[in-house]
Amino acid sequence: MKKYLxxxxxxxxxxxxxxxxxxLAAGKLRQGALLQRRRKLRFVFSGAAAxxxxxxxxxxxxxxxxxxxxxxxxxxxxxxAALSDWTSxxxxxxxxxxxxxxxxxxxxxxxxxRTSPGV
Amino acid sequence: xxxxKSTETVSDTHLIKAYLNGDGQAFETLYFRYRQQLYGYLSxxxxxxxxxxxxxFEETWLKVIDKLPAYRDxxxxxxxxxxxxxxxxxxxxxxxxxxxFLSTDQEDVPDLPAxxxxxxxxxxxxxxxxxxxxxxxxxLSTEQKEVFLLRQxxxxxxxxxxxxxxxxxxxxxxxxxxxxxxxxxxxxxxKQIK
Numbered sequence: 001m002k003k004y005l006x007x008x009x010x011x012x013x014x015x016x017x018x019x020x021x022x023x024l025a026a027g028k029l030r031q032g033a034l035l036q037r038r039r040k041l042r043f044v045f046s047g048a049a050a051x052x053x054x055x056x057x058x059x060x061x062x063x064x065x066x067x068x069x070x071x072x073x074x075x076x077x078x079x080x081a082a083l084s085d086w087t088s089x090x091x092x093x094x095x096x097x098x099x100x101x102x103x104x105x106x107x108x109x110x111x112x113x114r115t116s117p118g119v
Numbered sequence: 120x121x122x123x124k125s126t127e128t129v130s131d132t133h134l135i136k137a138y139l140n141g142d143g144q145a146f147e148t149l150y151f152r153y154r155q156q157l158y159g160y161l162s163x164x165x166x167x168x169x170x171x172x173x174x175x176f177e178e179t180w181l182k183v184i185d186k187l188p189a190y191r192d193x194x195x196x197x198x199x200x201x202x203x204x205x206x207x208x209x210x211x212x213x214x215x216x217x218x219x220f221l222s223t224d225q226e227d228v229p230d231l232p233a234x235x236x237x238x239x240x241x242x243x244x245x246x247x248x249x250x251x252x253x254x255x256x257x258x259l260s261t262e263q264k265e266v267f268l269l270r271q272x273x274x275x276x277x278x279x280x281x282x283x284x285x286x287x288x289x290x291x292x293x294x295x296x297x298x299x300x301x302x303x304x305x306x307x308x309x310k311q312i313k
Contacts, residue, residue: 009249010256010271013159019173020154023180027146030184035141
């Protein structure tokens with residue numbers, strides 16, 4: 001390295017103490033802010049990860065065991081329900097049919113009794 | 120505030136990382152390592168101007184503190200530090216728009232030989248000589264003064280070129296004329312240089 005003239009008066013100077021104190025205080029303040037920000041970020045990320053894990057676990061717990069029932073859409077369910085939902089006319093028809101059936105059965109039984117010997 | 124000798128061997132990059140990881144002592148070590156050099160540089164650079172070196176000094180370190188998290192180890196910390204100071208100094212000049220610096224016409228300066236009894240490579244603590252040279256440095260143009268002072272801080276010409284945002288040849292030229300002018304100023308001084 002080429003040699004050159006070097007003077008302390010040009011390279012160094014005593015710094016006023018107030019400047020030292022202000023700058024060092026600013027350094028500590030900034031360091032505190034950086035560390036706090038880092039802690040907050042860590043909290044946010046770990047919280048988000050925990051929330052995601054909880055959501056997955058909840059979803060797994062709530063999964064129905066009978067998939068068929070859940071697969072039935074509302075419309076189909078309404079159709080199924082409608083089958084058991086009789087109107088009064090339909091109910092009357094059923095009752096009459098039943099009476100006719102049971103009535104004819106009774107007649108047949110009576111006829112059988114008349115024709116049977118010993119009566 | 121005193122520094123431990125063991126901290127002197129720790130690299131600047133290591134100190135910065137330690138600071139960012141919460142080591143309270145790290146920034147103090149880094150600061151004490153460079154504060155006198157930076158203050159000396161600014162004091163000499165701004166001696167003949169209306170700009171207060173204290174303001175630039177403090178702003179420089181505040182900027183360092185602010186930019187440390189994004190600091191990349193792409194060169195020496197000292198070069199980065201002086202670059203920040205230079206940029207703030209230029210910003211202040213533009214704000215003030217008051218150039219009080221003297222500039223010499225480089226073309227007309229005659230080439231005079233240096234005094235033979237001046238010994239290079241030694242840290243000369245002779246008070247009279249120091250004062251003479253300090254006064255002579257103030258007579259240089261801003262650019263020449265800056266190159267000369269940064270060279271005194273042991274920055275390479277390449278680093279100085281990055282700071283001044285000019286070519287290496289321009290920096291070398293400025294240094295050449297700075298030395299030339301200093302020789303003239305010193306030779307023209309009436310005091311005996313011992």
